[in-house]
Amino acid sequence: xxxxxxxxTPGLPKAxxxxxxxxVEENHVYWQAPTPSSGRxxxxxxRIATTGAPVSKDVPLTLPFAAAGPYSATLRxxxxxxxxxAGVDPDHHLRLLFNGSLLDDRRWDGEQVQIVAAVIPQESxxxxxxxxxxxxxxxxxxxx
Numbered sequence: 001x002x003x004x005x006x007x008x009t010p011g012l013p014k015a016x017x018x019x020x021x022x023x024v025e026e027n028h029v030y031w032q033a034p035t036p037s038s039g040r041x042x043x044x045x046x047r048i049a050t051t052g053a054p055v056s057k058d059v060p061l062t063l064p065f066a067a068a069g070p071y072s073a074t075l076r077x078x079x080x081x082x083x084x085x086a087g088v089d090p091d092h093h094l095r096l097l098f099n100g101s102l103l104d105d106r107r108w109d110g111e112q113v114q115i116v117a118a119v120i121p122q123e124s125x126x127x128x129x130x131x132x133x134x135x136x137x138x139x140x141x142x143x144x
Contacts, residue, residue, distance in 0.1 A: 020065040031082070042080065054138040061130040066122060073125060075103065076117045077132065084110040095135040099124060 008014055027043035048057045063073065081092045090109040096116050097103060103118035 017067040017069065017071075022061070022063060022065075024059065024061060044080070048134060048136060050136045050138050052138050054136065056133055056135040059132040059134075061132050062128060063125050063130060064127060066125070066127045069122075071122045073120045073122070074117060075120055075132065076115060077134070078113060078115050079134070080113045081108065081111055093137055095133075095137060097131075097133040097135065099126070099130055100133075 026045045029044040029047055031042045031044065045059075046057060048055055075098060077096055079094060083091060085091050090107040092109070093105075093107045094114070094116070095102060095105050096118065098118070098120055101124065103120070104116045106114060106116060108114060
């Protein structure tokens with residue numbers, strides 16, 4: 001393999017900041033064709049569900065790439081509801097929090113994949129331990 005000079009071009013500014021992606025996913029729970037309408041197999045991190053009482057799931061998140069300046073991060077969380085109750089509308093209720101701050105309060109009906117995305121200003125996250133919390137407030141038949 002040939003080697004190349006990696007030096008910056010003289011006269012151009014050096015890049016001190018860069019974009020980084022932190023992907024956090026664990027496959028622990030397997031639902032073989034979770035419902036007839038899905039037609040697919042799914043792996044999930046965990047299942048959280050409520051039959052009325054509030055429940056929550058905390059996911060630790062380390063963001064080690066903080067740069068000085070007015071930057072932000074985009075948090076994306078995917079959940080899948082499993083069920084449709086004709087007597088309840090909407091069936092599902094999910095609250096997404098980051099370090100205790102509410103990012104999204106979402107309700108939907110039926111069996112669906114929900115992608116929740118929120119922009120988080122850099123001053124809201126720590127360079128080490130952060131927490132993403134999924135809350136099922138109860139009352140509705142909830143998901144995930």
